[in-house]
Amino acid sequence: MNDSTSNNALFARNVARKIFLEDWPLKVFALVITLGLWLGVTVISKGKEATDRFTVPLNFRLSDNAAVTEAAVQSVELRIRGREDLVEQIRRNDLTVYVDLTELAPGERTLTLTPDNVSVPLPDGVKVIDLQPSRIAVTIEAIEEREVTVKPVTSDTLPAGFELYGEPLAVPGRIKVRGPSSLMTGVDELLTERISLNGWRENFTARQVPVFAANGKVTIYNTVVDVEFRVGEKRVERTLNVTSGTGRSATVTLFGPRSAIAKLKPVDLRLDISKNDQGEDTPLVTLPVEFRDSVEIKRSRLN
Structure with missing residues (x-):
């Protein structure tokens, strides 16, 4: 067993000597040739x-x-x-x-x-x-740049017996737009996405509603708005004959929600007589406090 191991070790040393020590000048020369060829091919390839x-x-x-x-x-x-x-x-x-x-x-x-x-x-x-x-x-x-008005656009209708009080209010009401002069010529307002009125019986605000220009190629600086709506009972006119404390009378036309108008009686209104700039008698009508926010006096004239 020991002789076999010794022979194997001797064989290995002989092989190593032949590989690394014998004929080393020739082997170095062969290595240099190989490296030269590799470098030459690489340089030629990169230079192509x-x-x-x-x-x-x-x-x-x-x-x-x-x-x-x-x-x-x-x-x-x-x-x-x-x-x-x-x-x-x-x-x-x-x-x-x-x-x-x-x-x-x-x-x-x-x-x-x-x-x-x-x-x-x-x-x-x-x-x-x-x-x-x-x-x-x-x-x-x-490039032109200017502010234009925002126009709220609605769809559907309010429930029967209700109406919008005034125009919807966009916040902000004006927005800056920018674009080439030829495209800005027809841009005088921005439109909102359609806002449904269906089912509303009271004031409401539509939040973050997108806006757009008819010409979609202009730049809109603020692309969303809030839109405020005032909704209430349908309004009607009613005419009353009101008498002052001095016996003078006036014909007064009121405008407001149907139910509120129906509650008012002539005795609920106060009539005073004042002089205008020309010295003429003029009726001055005052509503009860609880009706001043909802009912307006459209017309009044002395009889």
Whole structure:
């Protein structure tokens, strides 16, 4: 058993000596040749150029007070050249052609696109060599900004016997909008999403109602509003003949909720006589305190 182990160890040492110590100059030379070949192939591979074509979107850079409202094309064919390994890594979705228009005045313009006057995010070692089409027509417009009124829009109807008291009130009632001058021409109000009146018998507020412009291409700075509604019993007119403490009488027309109007009697109203600026007698009618918020005096005249 010991002789066998000793023979195995001796064999291993002989093998190791042949591998690492014998003919080592030749082996070093072979290693140098191998490394040289590997480096040569790598350098040649990295130094090899390739070209490719991509259809990519155009992006116009403008000042804050201008916008492109018309463009003959929205994308261009881009031809690039560079190291083959870099070109192969480029994907169309990563590319955009940026065109700087910040120095151009509003109006109809024809742009000439060249590798020198566009910007494309490419890795070092890759460049743009051609763009097609190389000339495109665009329209640049000045941006306008102003406040416009918000108009609440309703749907359905209130229950029978009820009505809206006055117009719905949007809060805020005016909102700033911004857009190209040609698009802003017809924007004089913003509309709310339809607000249902179904089932309401008392005052209510519709919260966070979206607003929009008839022309959806303008920018709305505040896209939601609250809308306040005053709802109450349907109002009617009623005429009473009221007598003052001095015996003078006046015809008084009242306007208010039907049930409240029905409760009022001539004796509930106070009639005083005053002089106007021309020295003429004028009726001054006063309602009971509990009716002053709901009933109004539409007309009054002395008999």
